[in-house]
Amino acid sequence: xxxxxxxxxxxxxxxxxxxxxxxxxxxxxxxxxxxxxxxxxxxxxxxxxxxxxxxxxxxxxxxxxxxxxxxxxxxxxxxxxxxxxxxxxxxxxxxxxxxxxxxxxxxxxxxxxxxxxxxxxxxxxxxxxxxxxxxxxxxxxxxxxxxxxxxxxxxxxxx
Numbered sequence: 001x002x003x004x005x006x007x008x009x010x011x012x013x014x015x016x017x018x019x020x021x022x023x024x025x026x027x028x029x030x031x032x033x034x035x036x037x038x039x040x041x042x043x044x045x046x047x048x049x050x051x052x053x054x055x056x057x058x059x060x061x062x063x064x065x066x067x068x069x070x071x072x073x074x075x076x077x078x079x080x081x082x083x084x085x086x087x088x089x090x091x092x093x094x095x096x097x098x099x100x101x102x103x104x105x106x107x108x109x110x111x112x113x114x115x116x117x118x119x120x121x122x123x124x125x126x127x128x129x130x131x132x133x134x135x136x137x138x139x140x141x142x143x144x145x146x147x148x149x150x151x152x153x154x155x156x157x158x159x
Contacts, residue, residue, distance in 0.1 A: 025156035029086035032099060032149030036075040036082065039106075039142040042135070043072035050129055056121065060132070064116030071110050071143060074102050078146065085153060096154040103147030110136075110143040 050057050061068050078099060085095030114136035125132050 024152055025092075026086065028149050028153035028156060029082040029095075029099075032103075032146055032153065033079050033082035033086070035142055035145045035149060036078040039139070039146060040072050040075040040079070042138055042142060043068055043075065046129075046132060046135060050125070050132075052126055052129075055125055055129075059121055060117070063118070063121065064113040066109050066112065068110070068113045068139065071106050071113070071139065074106050074109075075143075075146065078102055078106075078150075082149070082153075092157045096150070096157040099150030100147070100154045101150075103143070103150035106143040107140070107147050110140045114140050 046060065047057055081090075081095055081098050081102070084090040085092055085099070117136060122133055122136075
């Protein structure tokens with residue numbers, strides 16, 4: 001009885017002619033590309049907004065062993081990769097592997113960077129830039145959503 005229900009739930013069509021896996025294969029790269037676009041903007045926004053002389057934005061970006069710019073670069077690269085997978089311009093298995101690995105790498109780089117920022121550096125910004133305290137966790141969260149989108153796309157492609 002349980003196996004019959006499981007097979008029935010897999011065959012349920014969510015749209016005419018599309019199974020849930022087909023929808024995931026279409027939705028995951030869209031979510032991933034959109035999240036990467038937001039992530040790239042979020043990574044580079046402090047460099048654009050913080051213009052106060054004597055504030056160490058460069059030190060903020062260079063914190064940790066790798067800095068945060070690598071996450072911004074991977075996010076920009078992943079926009080292209082996710083869209084290539086969605087449009088069918090690249091082998092889906094290759095795109096799935098690239099998005100999964102680079103998503104996990106972005107989470108790792110962002111986490112190491114977020115943990116490596118010293119409190120002296122973080123609280124050294126003027127009070128008008130108090131949002132910078134939460135900025136690092138927003139980056140980690142967006143990188144995690146990107147990794148989840150890559151994981152969803154990989155799951156849909158490899159089924």
